[in-house]
Amino acid sequence: xxxxxxxxxxxxxxxxxxxxxxxxxxxxxxxxxxxxxxxxxxxxxxxxxxxxxxxxxxxxxxxxxxxxxxxxxxxxxxxxxxxxxxxxxxxxxxxxxxxxxxxxxxxxxxxxxxxxxxxxxxxxxxxxxxxxxxxxxxxxxxxxxxxxxxxxxxxxxxxxxxxxxxxxxxxxxxxxxxxxxxxxxxxxxxxxxxxxxxxxxxxxxxxxxxxxxxxxxxxxxxxxxxxxxxxxxxxxxxxxxxxxxxxxxxxxxxxxxxxxxxxxxxxxxxxxxxxxxxxxxxxxxxxxxxxxxxxxxxxxxxxxxxxxxxxxxxxxxxxxxxxxxxxxxxxxxxxxxxxxxxxxxxxxxxxxxxxxxxxxxxxxxxxxxxxxxxxxxxxxxxxxxxxxxxxxxxxxxxxxxxxxxxxxxxxxxxxxxxxxxxxxxxx
Amino acid sequence: xxxxxxxxxxxxxxxxxxxxxxxxxxxxxxxxxxxxxxxxxxxxxxxxxxxxxxxxxxxxxxxxxxxxxxxxxxxxxxxxxxxxxxxxxxxxxxxxxxxxxxxxxxxxx
Numbered sequence: 104x105x106x107x108x109x110x111x112x113x114x115x116x117x118x119x120x121x122x123x124x125x126x127x128x129x130x131x132x133x134x135x136x137x138x139x140x141x142x143x144x145x146x147x148x149x150x151x152x153x154x155x156x157x158x159x160x161x162x163x164x165x166x167x168x169x170x171x172x173x174x175x176x177x178x179x180x181x182x183x184x185x186x187x188x189x190x191x192x193x194x195x196x197x198x199x200x201x202x203x204x205x206x207x208x209x210x211x212x213x214x215x216x217x218x219x220x221x222x223x224x225x226x227x228x229x230x231x232x233x234x235x236x237x238x239x240x241x242x243x244x245x246x247x248x249x250x251x252x253x254x255x256x257x258x259x260x261x262x263x264x265x266x267x268x269x270x271x272x273x274x275x276x277x278x279x280x281x282x283x284x285x286x287x288x289x290x291x292x293x294x295x296x297x298x299x300x301x302x303x304x305x306x307x308x309x310x311x312x313x314x315x316x317x318x319x320x321x322x323x324x325x326x327x328x329x330x331x332x333x334x335x336x337x338x339x340x341x342x343x344x345x346x347x348x349x350x351x352x353x354x355x356x357x358x359x360x361x362x363x364x365x366x367x368x369x370x371x372x373x374x375x376x377x378x379x380x381x382x383x384x385x386x387x388x389x390x391x392x393x394x395x396x397x398x399x400x401x402x403x404x405x406x407x408x409x410x411x412x413x414x415x416x417x418x419x420x421x422x423x424x425x426x427x428x429x430x431x432x433x434x435x436x437x438x439x440x441x442x443x444x445x446x447x448x449x450x451x452x453x454x455x456x457x458x459x460x461x462x463x464x465x466x467x468x469x470x471x472x473x474x475x476x477x478x479x480x481x482x483x484x485x486x487x488x489x490x491x492x493x494x495x496x497x498x499x500x501x502x503x504x505x506x507x508x509x510x511x512x513x514x515x516x517x518x519x520x521x522x523x524x525x526x527x528x529x530x
Numbered sequence: 531x532x533x534x535x536x537x538x539x540x541x542x543x544x545x546x547x548x549x550x551x552x553x554x555x556x557x558x559x560x561x562x563x564x565x566x567x568x569x570x571x572x573x574x575x576x577x578x579x580x581x582x583x584x585x586x587x588x589x590x591x592x593x594x595x596x597x598x599x600x601x602x603x604x605x606x607x608x609x610x611x612x613x614x615x616x617x618x619x620x621x622x623x624x625x626x627x628x629x630x631x632x633x634x635x636x637x638x639x
Contacts, residue, residue, distance in 0.1 A: 154565065157573075158558060158561055158562070439569055442569055443566065443569075446562060446565040446566070446568075447562065449562075450558055450559070450561070450562035450565075453558060454555060454558060457551075457554070457555075458551075459551060459554070459555040459558070460555065462558075462559045462562060465562065466563060466566050466617075466618075466622075467566065468566040468567075468569070468614060468617070470569065470570065470610055470614070482609065482610055484610045484613045484614055485613075485617070486566075486614055486616075486617020486618065487617075488617075498617075499616065499617040499618075501616045502613060502614065502615075502616040502617030503613050503614075503616075503617065504612075504613035506609065510609075512609065513609055515582050516570075516582065516583065516609060516610070519570070519581055519582045519583050520569065520570050520583075522578055522581075523568075523569060523570055523571070523572055523577070523578055523581065523583070524569040524570075526572065526573065526578055527568045527569055527572065527573050530573070
């Protein structure tokens with residue numbers, strides 16, 4: 104508590120000092136006088152904060168604004184629903200970012216951003232000036248796209264649990280209370296949404312729990328998409344072979360409304376479905392602060408960026424990373440990808456603030472593991488290169504691929520990946 | 531009369547400055563490329579205690595190049611690495627190997 108207050112005061116004080124000097128032009132050539140403000144401490148933001156410090160050899164001042172006390176990983180959080188893990192297993196504090204890397208961590212929200220004056224006003228009222236802003240706001244649920252869902256969610260009746268934390272635990276409780284012979288249904292929005300394979304992994308892991316604890320229960324996957332959006336052949340084989348009669352996949356089910364009293368979900372075309380536990384994921388868009396700042400210029404949902412340095416195409420000196428961007432072809436909205444974006448943006452900012460040319464050929468990698476029960480895993484991997492002629496990323500020809508089948512070795516690799524990427528971002 | 535050596539010295543210094551900057555800028559790009567390995571192998575290739583994926587820091591460059599080539603050609607079988615190795619050019623593999631071999635296996639404290 105005292106640490107938080109001290110850091111807040113420090114940040115507020117620094118902001119006051121900076122407001123006096125103003126910042127009409129960034130501090131190019133004097134990185135030791137420059138400040139990078141990072142908004143959002145998820146996979147993207149935490150990594151960006153650390154890597155700006157690391158790649159600038161601790162010259163550039165970094166302030167990270169994040170409302171939560173600790174990082175909670177969305178990847179692997181489906182295991183909490185399956186019952187094999189707790190949220191605590193997925194929780195990493197922000198302390199190492201401050202202590203090991205000298206990042207000023209401010210526990211607050213950002214209420215508004217002035218892209219001309221380059222100042223962010225925090226929820227507490229303090230303001231922080233910046234030379235460069237890295238915005239990693241994640242996604243916001245578009246509640247109004249599914250009538251009745253916001254109210255049902257607020258009442259704790261119909262959960263999304265798409266941001267790991269208390270809702271994940273609450274959904275687990277609902278699953279524990281599900282009667283044997285009951286129905287669990289997950290409704291998936293049209294792509295793009297955060298974590299393409301996540302809903303299908305959730306179906307697998309919950310099915311594993313039901314198979315063991317409530318063998319007469321049924322699991323319905325109600326997908327707005329034409330087909331499974333990621334690792335389709337692998338997931339379908341798992342449902343057929345590992346969970347026959349338990350899991351049923353129904354494509355082209357676009358949810359339009361829910362009724363919390365009867366636990367019913369209605370669809371654009373198909374017949375309504377009643378379930379004992381409903382998990383309805385609405386369509387998603389860039390986090391609210393990005394939308395509010397006018398950065399979501401792709402279909403009013405996602406933020407277009409210059410892929411060389413992830414600078415917004417709307418406002419200079421604001422760099423948007425992670426799930427909030429309008430992605431390149433075959434670029435998933437994943438935690439790993441956000442971490443990859445963060446490293447490109449960190450290097451670009453360090454180069455720019457030093458007055459160097461930014462890397463004309465950045466690379467991104469992605470590895471995504473999905474559990475099919477509490478032990479066995481399938482992956483999809485890819486390497487992406489910037490193609491100057493097209494100003495976008497393409498997967499490197501011949502690279503990437505999938506697991507041939509679920510296996511326990513990759514289950515161990517998945518945990519290793521999680522521990523390592525958490526440390527890479529926050530340690 | 532202006533001595534000739536003054537502009538020459540200035541030019542020389544400018545060239546030296548550009549070269550130093552060029553090296554730092556190139557080092558930054560190498561570090562950025564190496565960071566694409568860090569999610570699984572650890573920041574700067576330093577694996578966590580008890581990791582089941584090998585660390586890369588401090589290993590001989592020739593060994594790292596050989597392993598990457600074996601993944602790329604399919605000579606060495608594995609789960610993810612043959613798929614990722616194919617995403618890097620031979621020049622990038624050399625660059626990565628040189629970088630990781632120069633890293634200390636233990637994090638500086």
